[in-house]
Amino acid sequence: MDENHEYKKRLWSQLTEAYAKEVYSRETQNVAANSTKKLGDRISIAQIVLTSVATVGFISTLLPSGYVAAIVATACSAVALALNLYSRGAKLSEESAAHVKASNDLWAFEQRLVSLLTDFEELDPGAICAKRDQLFDELDAVYRSAPRTNERQYEKAKKMLKENQAQSFTDGEIDSLLPENLRWKYKS
Numbered sequence: 001m002d003e004n005h006e007y008k009k010r011l012w013s014q015l016t017e018a019y020a021k022e023v024y025s026r027e028t029q030n031v032a033a034n035s036t037k038k039l040g041d042r043i044s045i046a047q048i049v050l051t052s053v054a055t056v057g058f059i060s061t062l063l064p065s066g067y068v069a070a071i072v073a074t075a076c077s078a079v080a081l082a083l084n085l086y087s088r089g090a091k092l093s094e095e096s097a098a099h100v101k102a103s104n105d106l107w108a109f110e111q112r113l114v115s116l117l118t119d120f121e122e123l124d125p126g127a128i129c130a131k132r133d134q135l136f137d138e139l140d141a142v143y144r145s146a147p148r149t150n151e152r153q154y155e156k157a158k159k160m161l162k163e164n165q166a167q168s169f170t171d172g173e174i175d176s177l178l179p180e181n182l183r184w185k186y187k188s
Contacts, residue, residue: 004125011128012120019113022139025146026106027157032149033099035156040092043083050080095147102146109139 054077116131123131 029103036096050076098147105142
């Protein structure tokens with residue numbers, strides 16, 4: 001094998017490894033966005049319930065003693081206040097939106113990388129390197145602005161990717177999703 005072929009093999013290996021890492025990063029950002037949104041939703045519901053219990057006064061009709069009702073209402077009020085303070089500082093909706101943005105930016109990168117892999121055989125190593133460097137600069141910018149994720153989110157993303165096989169399709173499945181006039185007619 002010639003030197004050019006060996007170099008292209010190494011480039012291919014680098015690009016496909018970057019693709020795999022990016023897929024995991026994108027899915028982890030999706031998991032983080034969903035879990036952050038769910039946490040924010042749960043906190044909002046808890047705030048509503050706790051505030052209602054603390055202020056409506058119907059708790060006093062359910063409990064035999066006014067003293068016990070007052071303690072329950074006070075406890076509910078205190079927990080509701082703590083949740084209010086936490087949710088103000090946590091800014092969960094903004095954090096979820098930042099994870100969604102990072103995931104969307106990673107998706108755009110992924111599609112450009114797939115295009116490079118598609119064109120790979122037609123390009124010379126210099127052109128591949130130039131496109132790779134440009135893509136990796138874009139990826140670096142996405143990673144620098146992306147919010148942090150944690151190990152639990154990564155493990156959940158990993159499990160989801162293993163189960164979904166990264167949104168792969170069976171033969172004919174893509175054609176069945178397309179309108180009749182757009183279905184690929186060439187079969188090898």
